[in-house]
Amino acid sequence: MFMTTKPDLHSSNNNTGPAPGPNGYTITEDAEAIHTPVTGPVTPETTKRGGVDLTQGHLLKGIAILSWPIVTGAVLNWIMGGADTKMVSSLGPEAIAAVGQSQGIIFTIMAIIFAIATGTQVLVARYTGARQPDRVAEVTRQTIIISIIVGILMVPLGLVLARPSLASLGVDGQVLHFGTQYMQAFFWGSIGLIINFMVAAALQGAGDTLTPLYTLVWMNALHIASGYVMIFGVGPVPAMGVAGAAWAVVLSRGIAALYMIWVVTSGRYAITVPLGHSWRIDWPIWGKMFYIGMPSSLQGLTRNVAYLMLAAILNHTVAGTYAISGHTVAGQWGALGIFIGLAMMTAAMTAVGQNMGANNDHRAEKSCWQVVHISTISSVILGGLCIVFGHPLVRFFTDDPQAMYWGWWALLFLSASLPFATVSMAFSGGLRGAGDTMSPLWATIICTLGIGPLLAWLLALKFGMGPIGAWIGLAVSMVAQAIVTGGIFQTGKWKRIHI
Numbered sequence: 406m407f408m409t410t411k412p413d414l415h416s417s418n419n420n421t422g423p424a425p426g427p428n429g430y431t432i433t434e435d436a437e438a439i440h441t442p443v444t445g446p447v448t449p450e451t452t453k454r455g456g457v458d459l460t461q462g463h464l465l466k467g468i469a470i471l472s473w474p475i476v477t478g479a480v481l482n483w484i485m486g487g488a489d490t491k492m493v494s495s496l497g498p499e500a501i502a503a504v505g506q507s508q509g510i511i512f513t514i515m516a517i518i519f520a521i522a523t524g525t526q527v528l529v530a531r532y533t534g535a536r537q538p539d540r541v542a543e544v545t546r547q548t549i550i551i552s553i554i555v556g557i558l559m560v561p562l563g564l565v566l567a568r569p570s571l572a573s574l575g576v577d578g579q580v581l582h583f584g585t586q587y588m589q590a591f592f593w594g595s596i597g598l599i600i601n602f603m604v605a606a607a608l609q610g611a612g613d614t615l616t617p618l619y620t621l622v623w624m625n626a627l628h629i630a631s632g633y634v635m636i637f638g639v640g641p642v643p644a645m646g647v648a649g650a651a652w653a654v655v656l657s658r659g660i661a662a663l664y665m666i667w668v669v670t671s672g673r674y675a676i677t678v679p680l681g682h683s684w685r686i687d688w689p690i691w692g693k694m695f696y697i698g699m700p701s702s703l704q705g706l707t708r709n710v711a712y713l714m715l716a717a718i719l720n721h722t723v724a725g726t727y728a729i730s731g732h733t734v735a736g737q738w739g740a741l742g743i744f745i746g747l748a749m750m751t752a753a754m755t756a757v758g759q760n761m762g763a764n765n766d767h768r769a770e771k772s773c774w775q776v777v778h779i780s781t782i783s784s785v786i787l788g789g790l791c792i793v794f795g796h797p798l799v800r801f802f803t804d805d806p807q808a809m810y811w812g813w814w815a816l817l818f819l820s821a822s823l824p825f826a827t828v829s830m831a832f833s834g835g836l837r838g839a840g841d842t843m844s845p846l847w848a849t850i851i852c853t854l855g856i857g858p859l860l861a862w863l864l865a866l867k868f869g870m871g872p873i874g875a876w877i878g879l880a881v882s883m884v885a886q887a888i889v890t891g892g893i894f895q896t897g898k899w900k901r902i903h904i
Contacts, residue, residue, distance in 0.1 A: 457612035459756045459772065460534050460763040468775050472752035474618035475609065479744035481618075485625045487737050489650045490802055492636050496583075498730040498808045500647050503576075503583035505733030506716050510570045511591055513709035514563060516702050518599055521551050522606040523701035523754075523837055524694030529610030529676070530755050530838060534762025542678045545607045545669055547690045549678075552603045556596030563592025574713060575720040586648040594655030597662035604665040609751055610758065613675035616668055620661055628657035700842035704833075704849045711882075714858040718865050718875050724811055728872040731811030734802040739819035742787045746827030749780045750834030757838030766839075766900040773835030773894065777828055784827040791820040811872055818876035825887035832890040839899040848889040857882030 457471045493500045525548045532540040567588035571581055601624075605617035632653035638644030645652060669678045719728040756772035791798060799812035833845035857878050864874025 457614070458533075459612065459759045460765065460768070464756075464768065464772055465775055468752060468756055468772060468779075471612060471614055471755060472749060472776075472779070474614035475748040475751050476745055478614075478618045478621045479748040480741065481621050481625050483737075483741045483744045485628055486740060487802075488629045489632060489653075490733070490737050492633060493647055493650055494734075494802050496646060498726060498803065498805050499579045500583050501733050501803065501808070502726050502729040503580045503647055504587055504650065505729060505736065506571060506574060506576060506580070506713075507567075507584040507587045507591070509709060509712045509716060510566075510574075511563070511588060513706060513713060514566065514570075515559065515595070515599075516706035516709065518555070518602055518702075521548060521555070521599075521694055521698055521702075522602055523842065524696070524698030525603060526606040526610035526751070526754055527697050527758050527838060527840065528690075528693060529607050530758030531762035533611045534759035538677070541607075541611060541676055542682075543687060544690055544694070545604070545676050546678050546682070546684065547687050547694070548603045548607055549600065549666065549669075550684065550686060551691065551694075552599040553596060556599045559595035559599070560592055563595065564589050567592075574717050580726060583647040586646070587651045590645075590648045590651035591654055594651075594658050597658035597660075598654065600662035601658055601665055604669055606751075607669070607676055608674070610755055611675040612755065612759070616674055620664060620668075624657050624661040627660065628653050631656050697837075697840060697842060700846040701837060704842075704846045707846070707849045707854045711853045711857055714854075715861055715875055715879060718858070718861050719872055722865055722871045722875070724807070724872050727805070727807040728811045728815075728875075730803065730805070730808040731799070731813075732815045732872070732876075734799055734808065734812040735815035735819055737802060738791050738798050738816055739823065742784050742791075742820075742823040742827060745783060745787070746780060746823075746830040749776050749783075749827065750830040750837075752776050753831050753834030754838040757835045761839050769835075769839065770897070770900070773831065773838075776834065777831040780827040780831045781824055784824040788820040788823040791816055791823075795820075814873055815876055818873075818880045822880035822883040825883045829883065829887040829890045832887075832894045835894055836890070836899050840902040841899040844893045844899075845890060848886050848893065852882045852886035852889060856885055 457467060459467045459471065490501065490504065493504055525544060528544045529541050532538075532544065568581070568585045571584045571588070576584060601620075605620075608614070608616050632650050633639070634642050635645045635649030635652050636647075637649075668674050669676045670680050671677075672679075716729060716732075719725075719732060722728055724731075753773050753776040756776065757769040760766070760769035760772060795813050795816050796809075799809050799816060803809060803812065829848075833848075836842070836844055859878070860881055861875040861878025864870045864877055865872065866874075868874060870877070
């Protein structure tokens with residue numbers, strides 16, 4: 406139902422040539438090489454510093470070695486976001502609401518990044534599994550080129566769209582003022598942010614999850630320190646308020662971007678991109694990256710549009726700004742689970758991608774189920790703790806009575822639905838790693854963009870349930886998406902996709 410391919414065209418017994426991808430698009434360059442079974446011992450070139458080979462050995466151990474740095478990095482990102490929210494919360498509930506809604510719009514505008522990142526990671530994982538380091542290097546080189554171009558284009562786009570995009574959600578007054586300042590400052594750091602994201606995706610596809618983690622540690626430390634200085638003003642640095650949190654992103658990501666480029670050009674890590682080679686655009690590789698990644702980008706865009714629709718619904722309830730503030734606060738704790746889910750999705754993409762590149766679909770399927778089990782256990786424990794300790798967790802970020810009240814309700818529904826969200830992410834990662842990025846997209850469109858906002862609108866505004874009705878709609882959409890993506894993965898059609 407969710408695959409646009411014809412099964413006979415993807416059959417492994419079809420010897421008429423390379424099989425088309427999920428949209429009927431055939432990628433012929435290196436198709437045989439990508440699907441050539443890997444035999445013999447792993448050479449030193451394929452196990453450079455930081456690389457994890459998931460095509461052989463104990464699978465669960467390999468996934469654990471691959472994923473713990475990703476999960477740790479996710480926790481660090483959550484700490485960074487929590488520190489920002491904690492510092493900004495001292496400026497009042499309007500400031501919290503401004504940051505929450507601004508971030509939703511920012512990641513909607515920057516959805517193109519997810520296309521490049523997903524395409525990069527899947528291709529790098531495939532070429533790593535097929536033992537083709539030259540192709541890995543070229544994909545990474547093209548990723549850096551795209552990152553710079555897209556980053557430059559994002560700056561004027563973000564500056565122009567900041568205020569009208571917030572106003573379109575019904576934001577006004579001080580929240581609109583704070584949000585505009587935050588967004589305009591943030592987009593000045595687009596290039597650094599995108600390069601960091603893209604190079605990290607390439608390294609993770611090659612099995613090197615430690616280098617992005619080490620980079621994240623000092624980058625986040627710099628972010629938090631500079632954020633404090635810029636938000637409140639220290640010494641000669643003036644107090645910038647909400648905008649200071651965004652300028653901290655610009656500073657920390659800009660410095661880290663230069664470091665990440667050095668990492669992949671130094672020859673010391675899992676990926677080596679020689680500086681002396683041509684840095685011209687390779688259109689076939691761009692085509693592959695966007696072909697694989699664009700559905701994932703649209704999936705991310707769909708999720709963010711759904712979030713903005715939820716924010717608009719909350720804005721139109723009686724609780725208004727307080728509901729948004731409470732949702733943002735609850736989202737900081739819920740984001741810990743979501744970040745972990747995204748980390749496990751990355752692990753599933755790499756594990757499935759490497760094993761499909763090594764022509765071992767049985768091991769690819771097993772690896773995805775391992776990630777699903779890990780995601781389920783961790784999210785059930787985390788969600789349960791958030792429910793039990795809901796009141797003090799919300800109080801940590803705000804002492805405003807109304808924001809606390811709505812924050813507790815939001816955290817309750819987010820925590821209860823968290824296991825379904827992370828399971829959906831794990832299955833989506835497995836499907837993406839195999840090259841099927843269309844099925845997760847359709848699942849997201851139907852569940853997250855269709856069922857969720859419609860049910861939230863009906864319950865919150867038409868049936869008068871207010872913010873609680875909106876959060877019920879969000880929870881139901883997460884449950885539905887977990888069921889749909891799990892069912893798609895179970896069909897096994899992804900095993901017959903050639904890219």
